[in-house]
Amino acid sequence: MTIDEDRTNFSPDTVVVSIDAMGGDSGVEAIIGGMEISAKVNPDIYFIVHGDSAQINALLRNKPELASRVDVRHAEKVISMDEKPSRALRGGKGSSMWNALQSVEKGEAAVAVSCGNTGALMAIAMLRLRKLPGVNRPAIAALWPSRNPSGYNVMLDMGADLKADAQDLLQYAIMGASYARNGLGLEMPRVGLLNIGTEDHKGRPELKEAAKLIETSQESYGIDYIGFVEGSDLPSKRVDIIVTDGFTGNVALKASEGTAKLFGEFLRDAFTHTPMAKVAAIFASASLKRLKDRVDPRHVNGGVFLGLNGTVIKSHGSADAISVSAAIKLAFTLAQSGFSEKLAARIASAAAVTKNSTSETDEA
Amino acid sequence: MTIDEDRTNFSPDTVVVSIDAMGGDSGVEAIIGGMEISAKVNPDIYFIVHGDSAQINALLRNKPELASRVDVRHAEKVISMDEKPSRALRGGKGSSMWNALQSVEKGEAAVAVSCGNTGALMAIAMLRLRKLPGVNRPAIAALWPSRNPSGYNVMLDMGADLKADAQDLLQYAIMGASYARNGLGLEMPRVGLLNIGTEDHKGRPELKEAAKLIETSQESYGIDYIGFVEGSDLPSKRVDIIVTDGFTGNVALKASEGTAKLFGEFLRDAFTHTPMAKVAAIFASASLKRLKDRVDPRHVNGGVFLGLNGTVIKSHGSADAISVSAAIKLAFTLAQSGFSEKLAARIASAAAVTKNSTSETDEA
Numbered sequence: 257m258t259i260d261e262d263r264t265n266f267s268p269d270t271v272v273v274s275i276d277a278m279g280g281d282s283g284v285e286a287i288i289g290g291m292e293i294s295a296k297v298n299p300d301i302y303f304i305v306h307g308d309s310a311q312i313n314a315l316l317r318n319k320p321e322l323a324s325r326v327d328v329r330h331a332e333k334v335i336s337m338d339e340k341p342s343r344a345l346r347g348g349k350g351s352s353m354w355n356a357l358q359s360v361e362k363g364e365a366a367v368a369v370s371c372g373n374t375g376a377l378m379a380i381a382m383l384r385l386r387k388l389p390g391v392n393r394p395a396i397a398a399l400w401p402s403r404n405p406s407g408y409n410v411m412l413d414m415g416a417d418l419k420a421d422a423q424d425l426l427q428y429a430i431m432g433a434s435y436a437r438n439g440l441g442l443e444m445p446r447v448g449l450l451n452i453g454t455e456d457h458k459g460r461p462e463l464k465e466a467a468k469l470i471e472t473s474q475e476s477y478g479i480d481y482i483g484f485v486e487g488s489d490l491p492s493k494r495v496d497i498i499v500t501d502g503f504t505g506n507v508a509l510k511a512s513e514g515t516a517k518l519f520g521e522f523l524r525d526a527f528t529h530t531p532m533a534k535v536a537a538i539f540a541s542a543s544l545k546r547l548k549d550r551v552d553p554r555h556v557n558g559g560v561f562l563g564l565n566g567t568v569i570k571s572h573g574s575a576d577a578i579s580v581s582a583a584i585k586l587a588f589t590l591a592q593s594g595f596s597e598k599l600a601a602r603i604a605s606a607a608a609v610t611k612n613s614t615s616e617t618d619e620a
Numbered sequence: 621m622t623i624d625e626d627r628t629n630f631s632p633d634t635v636v637v638s639i640d641a642m643g644g645d646s647g648v649e650a651i652i653g654g655m656e657i658s659a660k661v662n663p664d665i666y667f668i669v670h671g672d673s674a675q676i677n678a679l680l681r682n683k684p685e686l687a688s689r690v691d692v693r694h695a696e697k698v699i700s701m702d703e704k705p706s707r708a709l710r711g712g713k714g715s716s717m718w719n720a721l722q723s724v725e726k727g728e729a730a731v732a733v734s735c736g737n738t739g740a741l742m743a744i745a746m747l748r749l750r751k752l753p754g755v756n757r758p759a760i761a762a763l764w765p766s767r768n769p770s771g772y773n774v775m776l777d778m779g780a781d782l783k784a785d786a787q788d789l790l791q792y793a794i795m796g797a798s799y800a801r802n803g804l805g806l807e808m809p810r811v812g813l814l815n816i817g818t819e820d821h822k823g824r825p826e827l828k829e830a831a832k833l834i835e836t837s838q839e840s841y842g843i844d845y846i847g848f849v850e851g852s853d854l855p856s857k858r859v860d861i862i863v864t865d866g867f868t869g870n871v872a873l874k875a876s877e878g879t880a881k882l883f884g885e886f887l888r889d890a891f892t893h894t895p896m897a898k899v900a901a902i903f904a905s906a907s908l909k910r911l912k913d914r915v916d917p918r919h920v921n922g923g924v925f926l927g928l929n930g931t932v933i934k935s936h937g938s939a940d941a942i943s944v945s946a947a948i949k950l951a952f953t954l955a956q957s958g959f960s961e962k963l964a965a966r967i968a969s970a971a972a973v974t975k976n977s978t979s980e981t982d983e984a
Contacts, residue, residue: 340821401882415816418824452779452870457704460782460867487874491882503824504871506816507864510851511872512879518765518855519883526911527904539903540891547890 269300271591273584274365276356277307278334279372281574284308287371288315290580292322294588301588304359306331306352331355335376337573344376345383353377357384360566366591367567369558369583371575377568378416378561385564390603393417393424394563395502396570397435398509401550403493406440411490411498414559415506422465425449425499427603429470431562432497433479434602438593439560439586442496444478448485450500450508458484466499477606523547558583560590563603567596633664635955637948638729640720641671642698643736645938648672651735652679654944656686658952665952668723670695671716695719699740701937708740709747717741721748724930730955731931733922733947735939741932742780742925749928754967757781757788758927759866760934761799762873765914767857770804775854775862778923779870786829789813789863791967793834795926796861797843798966802959803924803950806860808842812849814864814872822848830863841970887911922947924954927967931960 277287284307291303302325305312309330316323333351335344348354353372359365361384370377378394387394395413402409412432413420420428429447436445449467451459456467467484474481485495487508500508527537527544537544557579561568567590571583590596641651648671655667666689669676673694680687697715699708712718717736723729725748734741742758751758759777766773776796777784784792793811800809813831815823820831831848838845849859851872864872891901891908901908921943925932931954935947954960 338819403882403885418816450871452782452867455702487871487876488878488881490875490878492878500871503816504868507814507851507868508871508875511854512851512875514852514854514856515876515879516883517852518767519880521767522911522914523887526907526914529907529910533904533907533910536900536904536907540900540907543890543893543897543900543904546893546897547886550886550890 269592270302271300271367271588272302272304272365273587273591274356274359274368275303275305275584276353276368276370276372277305277312278331278352279337279370279377279573280571281337282371282576284311284315286576287580288312288319288322289577290575290584291326292319293577293581294584295322295325298585298588300592301325301584303327304329304356304365306355306359307334308352329355329359335373337373339373339376341373341375341379344373345379348376348380354380354384357381357566357568360568361385366596367569367587369569369571369580369587371571371573371580371583373573374415374559374570377570381561381564381566381568385566385568388563388565388600388603390606391427391431391563393420393427394561395428395431396559397432397562398505398559400490400509400512402491404496406442408440409490409492409496409498410436410440410445411500411505411509412562413500413502413505414509415502416561417502419503420462420501422462422469425462425466425501426469426473427563427606428499429479429481429497430477430602430606431599432499433477434595434599435560435562435590436496437478438595438598439590440496444480445496446480446482446494447474447497447499448482448489448495450498450504451484451486454484454486456484473606477602558586560586562599565596565600567591633956634666635664635731635952636666636668636729637951637955638720638723638732639667639669639948640717640732640734640736641669641676642695642716643701643734643741643937644935645701646735646940648675648679650940651944652676652683652686653941654939654948655690656683657941657945658948659686659689662949662952664956665689665948667691668693668720668729670719670723671698693719693723699737701737703737703740705737705739705743708737709743712740712744718744718748721745721930721932724932725749730960731933731951733933733935733944733951735935735937735944735947737937738779738923738934741934745925745928745930745932749930749932752927752929752964752967754970755791755795755927757784757791758925759792759795760923761796761926762869762923763803764854764873764876766855768860770806772804773854773856773860773862774800774804774809775864775869775873776926777864777866777869778873779866780925781866783867784826784865786826786833789826789830789865790833790837791927791970792863793843793845793861794841794966794970795963796863797841798963799924799926799954799959800860801842802957802962803954804860808844809860810844810846810858811838811861811863812846812853812859814862814868815848815850818848818850820848841966922950924950926963929960929964931955
């Protein structure tokens with residue numbers, strides 16, 4: 257019996273997550289492993305899994321509990337990690353990624369998760385799910401460890417597009433705020449625009465223009481605009497959402513990840529370079545574990561595609577089972593909060609506000 | 621007796637460093653403290669110090685050893701940290717920053733160091749020292765901890781300018797390579813262009829154009845061009861110099877610094893949150909100190925202004941004595957290697973190469 261046939265018995269809390277099992281560098285094992293972790297702690301989660309059914313079924317054979325909540329859909333094709341988005345669009349039909357997104361398009365799943373090629377995933381998602389009316393450029397939002405009570409800040413765009421004009425940055429602010437409201441439970445998220453200084457006269461022209469746009473309309477969008485922020489504010493507690501273009505956001509996030517990784521190596525080295533240090537590491541093991549858990553990037557895995565008709569989560573390509581389960585948890589949380597519908601409503605009302613303010617200007 | 625009068629007795633290894641004592645958030649004490657640290661370990665260093673002579677002389681009173689190598693020049697004015705560059709240009713004459721740069725202009729000092737306002741320092745440096753013939757946009761280069769044998773990578777531009785076209789990025793590559801040759805002792809520095817992916821088709825048009833420019837001319841500039849690099853490569857050992865525009869560079873560096881700081885806090889917290897953790901910290905103290913020394917940003921303090929007739933080091937505004945002495949050490953190393961003259965020669969020959977290749981194209 258597939259979960260499809262069983263759908264009538266679902267509780268209202270049930271969320272069906274569509275999974276691309278073939279993307280990613282760690283293979284199908286990591287995906288199924290992540291699903292198993294999520295299914296164990298969350299009885300309301302069901303899966304439609306797209307990919308090589310022989311591989312998937314072999315992995316499910318010894319997991320009857322998980323298997324009973326999984327609908328396996330065979331897909332012949334796999335989109336490789338280095339495929340150009342344009343080629344993926346032309347030849348991707350019937351691939352596990354394409355079909356995973358189609359499950360959201362058809363409404364049989366609330367949200368899709370893939371560890372595959374980001375560019376291809378965004379291109380196919382735009383084709384299949386289409387942009388929300390009023391959205392010019394969809395964006396990818398990521399969580400980043402911060403000093404805030406939630407432990408995270410939201411940053412967007414992480415690389416859906418290379419550039420963003422003032423109007424795009426305003427939409428990122430609105431979409432990021434909607435994500436923070438539904439994903440992190442923040443009522444009135446604080447938004448900052450990423451710049452190379454906090455003074456009003458700093459930065460590129462589109463940033464100054466975006467600052468004015470967001471500032472004048474913040475109330476109608478349920479945003480608390482705090483002004484320009486700098487790279488050092490990525491982990492800051494004075495902001496919840498950091499808005500920037502996809503080029504800058506991608507570089508900033510990867511630079512921060514790279515730094516975190518280097519420091520992890522230095523830390524390991526500091527506790528292994530002498531026999532005495534190794535003894536110290538034993539005494540310090542609880543402290544080191546506490547640190548490791550706080551900075552483990554696997555716990556914050558999942559870029560969310562914003563601005564489409566439906567929610568898509570891009571998990572890290574190198575994701576292991578723990579990372580995949582973090583992405584699934586995020587997918588579940590957003591789906592259950594009705595994020596997709598709320599974001600669409602927010603964008604529609606934003607478009608109305610813009611239209612009104614434009615016509616007011618016209619009349620003035 | 622001032623060092624000026626004594627100049628005839630200087631050894632050929634002597635370097636005179638011009639210091640702006642009034643910039644920075646930590647006051648004159650940090651500057652004089654940094655000079656004292658540097659003077660102790662380096663007998664070849666002399667200073668011309670610009671600022672409030674009463675304050676400076678009071679601090680030098682109990683340091684006769686340092687005082688004998690310092691020439692104090694009184695300056696009435698101080699340029700504040702939030703002064704707009706345009707205002708600093710108009711009203712900055714006679715300030716400690718202005719006069720510190722003028723000492724380099726006059727040739728009485730080989731290099732200038734300031735902890736003050738970056739924008740003002742660059743604006744006044746461009747006015748007083750002027751751009752090297754052939755340089756369109758000067759740049760600020762910074763060192764960043766890496767897995768390379770030297771322990772550092774060079775990154776530029778860190779925010780001298782908001783944007784850079786392909787020709788600017790080529791000049792950054794040449795200037796960064798010259799800096800790495802003289803500052804880090806690398807014969808044939810490896811240069812990477814910062815992008816959001818390493819594939820050739822990724823990124824903005826000016827990056828693709830710059831990639832072609834650098835690739836075709838790398839041999840004549842003594843550069844090993846390795847292609848596009850990503851934010852995660854900031855600490856990488858596959859590259860020595862990371863070239864990017866000033867907006868992206870500034871955000872990436874500050875984001876990385878912010879991450880490093882957050883992890884430092886998490887580390888402290890991990891070793892203080894319980895009595896047991898505090899005991900562990902005692903056993904781990906040697907390891908923790910080793911880690912701290914490796915990641916201490918105070919040891920890599922100093923952005924170098926490249927592309928001017930003369931070398932200027934911008935130290936962190938919040939620099940303490942250790943940071944200031946790191947900036948002075950960098951100033952000394954670059955001055956003693958004849959960096960400024962070598963860079964000028966390199967740029968001149970690059971201009972000739974460009975001119976030749978252009979005229980060749982014209983003839984073709």
